[in-house]
Amino acid sequence: MKKQLLVAVSLCAGFIASAMADSRVTIHYPGQSQALVLQGAANLEQLTLRPELNGRTWWPGTVIAERTASGIQQQTQQQTQQQLLARLSAFSAALRGDNDGELAGSVDRVRTQLAAMRVTGRQFVPLDPDWIRLHAEANRRLSGEYSVYTLSRPTSVQVVGVTTPAGPQPYQPGRDVAEYLQTHQRLSGAEKNVVWVIQPDGKTEKVPVAYWNHRHVEVAPGSIIYVGFSSWSLPRAYRDVNEQIVSLLTHRIPD
Incomplete structure (x- = not known):
């Protein structure tokens, strides 16, 4: 028994x-x-x-x-996205109140890009x-x-942020970050010396791209190149906006 x-x-x-x-x-x-x-x-x-x-x-x-x-987990990232979008709206409104419509337009463009993204935990x-x-x-x-x-092997690199045009660029082996930006125009308030690269696995890196500090960095297909706001364009209350945007981009659901 x-x-x-x-x-x-x-x-x-x-x-x-x-x-x-x-x-x-x-x-x-x-x-x-x-x-x-x-x-x-x-x-x-x-x-x-x-x-x-x-x-x-x-x-x-x-x-x-x-x-x-x-x-x-899903809700947390979606809430983070909505909070960031609301913050950018407030930033834009404050800029327009100070008669800085050009920088406000840059903020609005970035907000539109982020609003179109799907994110997850x-x-x-x-x-x-x-x-x-x-x-x-x-x-x-x-x-x-x-x-x-899941996703198929990407054939492009996404360029987003304070730049135009924003969107996919054909991936080319051996091409470095600065070369992907040659056909893009920085908008008002854009950082010109460094950009952020978000690799497909979510790892991030700040890459120097100006003529005086340029470092050759190649990216994998499916990477995101984020052109951020310069430090001088961000008031104290918004100094961490770039970091928040980069964090959100690491949680993006692939197309």
């Missing part, structure tokens, strides 16, 4: 552990409104090797976001199955609900 009880307890414990390790992952494919739901992946290695993902996405830019019962973890297989510490355990946003 004791033996049977021990076996039953062991099986129950195994079942509970298995259930705790279970995950539910919603896969979003580009250009498709219908998402696919996967269940049972206990860790990232198991997830990334599933045929619904492996070979069907470009790993460097694939985004995974953790979801709670209330969707708090991105988890900054490597998803390439080869990397995960070779680095055990990267094989994160999965438990609960997640969303994964």
Whole structure:
């Protein structure tokens, strides 16, 4: 009887552990409104090797976001986006009140770009199955609900911020950051000496691009080059606007 009880307890414990390790992952494919739901992946290695993902996405830019019962991770980033948009609106209004319509127009342009973005509570973890297989510490355990946003290998680099025109530029191997900006015009209040680069995996870097400090930096396809506001154009109350924008860009859902 004791033996049977021990076996039953062991099986129950195994079942509970298995259930705790279970995950539910919603896969979003580009250009498709219908998402696919996967269940049972206990860790990232198991997830990334599933045929619904492996070979069907470009790993460097694939985004995974953790979801709670209330969707708090998603909501947090969307709220951050809305708060930033409201802040930029207030900044623009203050500038117009000071009769600085030119700089206000720059702020409005950046706000419009950010308003068109989709964001999520991105988890900054490597998803390439080869990397995960070779680095055990990267094989994160999965438990609960997640969303994964897939993409095809990009063919462009996005140029955004205090510049015109804003939008995609064809990706060219070997081309450096400054070269992507040659056909763009800085708007009023733009930083001219450095820009921010957001790589597809969410890593960021400040890159010198002026003639006197230029450093050759190449970017991966799918990267974002953000031309920020110069320090002299930002009043004390808005000194952290560039950092807020860059942080939001790291949580962007790929197109």
